[in-house]
Structure formats: C-alpha cells, structure tokens
Amino acid sequence: MPQLRVRGISAEQMAAVSTDLVQEMGQICECGEDNFTIDVFHVTSVFGGRTVETYPFIEVAWFERGKEIRDRLAACITKHVQSQEIAEVEVAFTVYREEEYYVNGLPCG
Amino acid sequence: MPQLRVRGISAEQMAAVSTDLVQEMGQICECGEDNFTIDVFHVTSVFGGRTVETYPFIEVAWFERGKEIRDRLAACITKHVQSQEIAEVEVAFTVYREEEYYVNGLPCG
C-alpha cells in the first residue's frame, strides 16, 4: 500500500513512468518505494452498442493520510499519466482501515 | 461516474444492452450519458477445485445519490442484464466522496 489499480492505460505506459512515479510518491507519502504496487487490470469497455476504449482511471487504495497528501498524490499521478499523451485521467481514493488489512494473517491495526 | 464494473457477464452481452441501459440510467440520475462507463473485467473464477463460470455481478461506483435513485438504478441494471437470458445478477454500490475523486488532478469537492 498504497496500491494503484489502473484501467484504460496500458501496462507499457505505466511501466514507462513507474520509476519516477514511485520515487515521487514515496517522497510525498514519506514511505519506502517498495510499499507501492501498480496493477493494470485487463478490461473490455462498452458503450453505444460496441466495444470502446477504456476511460483512463486509477483507484488508489491506501490508509487515510489526509487531504494535503491526497491532493499531492493525485496531482503527481495525473502528471505522470498525462506525460504519456493521455489527455484525461480520473483518480479516486479508497480507504482501508488498518484493522481491516492483514499482512500474512496479522492485522495492521 | 457512475462507473459500472462488470464480472460474469460478457462484453458482448453488456454491449448489446448498453445503449438503452445508459439512456435509462441518465434519466434516472439526471445526468449526461457520457458520464457513464461500463468496464467488463477479465476474471477466472474457481470453486470446488476447478474453474467455474463467474457469477454475474456489477459494482456501481458513484457519488451518493440516495436510496430512491439507487433502488431505481439497481432495478434498471438488473432488468437489462436479465434481458440477456441471465437469470441471476447481483448489483452493489460503492461510494466515492467528492473530495476523494480527482478529474485531471483537481478534486471534485
């Protein structure tokens, strides 16, 4: 954690920005870079009766760190995605409570 | 938003209903049809030691609009899915808070 769950952006595009993105996210969150994961989901999107390109979207799953960190993280992610000639991207945060998150069977809170 | 995150229903089936479904959802939510996305996730389901068909499930990610709209939206989605000869489907709602949702780096709330 934080986990980035990506749709509508290719694994190649995310890989291209991943080193700088993770370094910068680690500075913003003041945590080690190996806490981050970036998972690109395979999806097929439909609209208007046919298959369409998937809208670029990243859900960040994390423990709550407050508005300032969240704003900076969203801006950081957006900047790196848009560097890949992706004009629009939406980023949303979903919060896990520490007592609901288990590492190797043990709760974090 | 709202986003439909689909499992256990094929992209072809969702595409077949997508035009009418999105039109009707736009009327229920009183928002433009281009706010909706329909993403079909590629998954493999297992049970009883083997691969099985994925249970039809749609998660709707949205900003809270209250019980009346939610009931109508769930009924609408269910009706269209069941028109594809899918007998059972479950629909669940997950809520994003506007201040946790960013469009091109800027928070919605």
Place this chain on the structure above:
Amino acid sequence: MPQLRVRGISAEQMAAVSTDLVQEMGQICECGEDNFTIDVFHVTSVFGGRTVETYPFIEVAWFERGKEIRDRLAACITKHVQSQEIAEVEVAFTVYREEEYYVNGLPCG
C-alpha cells in the same frame, strides 16, 4: 458474498485450495458454502520500468461480521494461500451495507 477478489495468485493455485478453503470459510461465517465466490483478476503489474510479478493480494467484499470473524477469515485465507508456496499475501476487507446490495433487483436491507 463474501466475495474473494484475487490478484497475484494463479487460478490454478486458488482452485487447488478452493474446496477446503470454502468449507472452512463457511464454518467461520456460519453460512452456506455457495455464498462464496472466488474471482481471480487478470492484471499486469509494473514497477521499476518493467513488468513484474503481481503481489499476492485478496480483497474480501462482505457484509460486516465483526473483528473476531474477520480475524479468523483472514487467518484461514492466508493459511490456504501460503500452502501453495506463496510466502507473503495481504488480505483486506471491504464492506457493503445491506441496503446498497441488490439481489435480482431487490435490496438486502
């Protein structure tokens, strides 16, 4: 429900443990085994500029059953996953409220 949403563990590995896992989860949750679903998501993970193995992670989506059941369920899932020579796994719980969950168009609460 509960739904297990799996990443970074193969469908073959999950299938291999699924019978015992579901039986044990049914005992812990005191519910029928056919309430459980196990969906393995197809994802591509990236880190450090390249594709990497996906970190083993299972999200359990359920109605809240409290800390004791949650602790036991997390321990049960972790034990079965680690029996597949997977050293590390993280398990997180996400809660649906019954009034936000619809079976065939009708809310559960």
